[in-house]
Amino acid sequence: MSVAGVTPDALLAQALAFREQGDWAQALAALTRANIQRPSADVQQQLIDWRIEAGRSMPAPPESAPPVTAPLGAVGSVGIPEIAPSELSAARVREAVYSSGALIVRGLLEPPTVETLRQQIERVVGARENPDVFPPVEPQAAWYVRSPEAWGAPSQFFRRPGQTVESSSIWVADSPRMACELLALYESLGLPALLASYFGEPARLSVKKWVLRKMAPKKNGNAGWHQDGRFLGEDIRSLNLWLALSDCGGDAPAPGMDLLVDGPREIHPTGTDGAWFDWTVGPERVARLATEASIVQPRFAPGDALLFDQYSLHRTALEDHHSAVRYAIEAWFFAASTAPARQQPLFI
Secondary structure (H helix, E strand, C coil): CHHCCHHHHHHHHHHHHHHCCHHHHHHHHHHHHHHCCCCCCHHHHHHHHHHHHHHHHCCCCCCCCCCCCCCCCCCCCCCCCCHHHHHHCCCHHHHHHHHEEEEEECCCCCCCHHHHHHHHHHHHHHHHHHCCCCCCCCCCCCCCCCCCCCCCCCCCECCCCCCCCCEEEEHHHHCHHHHHHHHHHHHCCCCCHHHHHHHCCCCCEEEEEEEEEEEECCCCCCCCEEHHHHHCCCCCCCCEEECCCCCCCCCEEECCCCEEEECCCCCCCCCCCCCCCCCCCCCHHHHHCCCCCCCCCCCCCCCCEECCCCCCCCECCCCCCCCCCCCCCCCCCCHHHHHHHHEEEEEE
């Protein structure tokens, strides 16, 4: 018998009934409670399948403009604003993004949570790369299973010349166990409510841009300056939550990010001004932009968070002293009414 006399089997029956009625919110709530009471790889897989299906089938709410607030400082200020978790609100995020392009939240995650997430990323990587020699810790833990509702390229594994550590980039939705863990974490942080306030409507999470990252330094490589709006589109409203799980950036041994501290929300031309690729902003243009706005490389401690939207111009930092692997989790959220279908919106 479970809490309040509702058994996991009864919750599963309720979830199916709500799903048949088209009430995805209630169906997912019941299914989540069932998984909490009796964790199961099958239910975790079902939760991801249903969230993708709900994101695809639920009608989007009418588009609404978020409230406008005065910026924290002048456009193109010298640094990215930083706040404590207790100060985090939709208004603070909006003010920072529209004045400087991003916001840093110091210590958003506690050290034990960071360590757990790093270990779980290793389990997901192992389950994908070497399933025979890296069995799940728990028999029922679905560490890597591709959802039949997801489409697109699978996880990436690659080793560059001279590297002894492989870099990995894995969709969170391909790990039902990890996805359930992260969705519970986001809920505990109050993220769904903050996003609804920020967008002025419910948020959706991108299947294709919700990623676990284990990144080795790019020795003798390059990382192009880019804006995610170049891929996602301009007619959207988005917010990326980038969680640092390593000491990275600045003088740290692991690579961080270079960012242009800039308030105007516009997409810059790509493939010109000495750009290496057709999707990157050329270094000559970046140099011109840097005469009016600062370029910064913040140092992130494990558990720090960076928030920015599709207009933020940034790149992975490349420094000679980088020698350590960087662990991070990236999650792109969209206002439901503008969520691009090609990004496979997932209901949260």
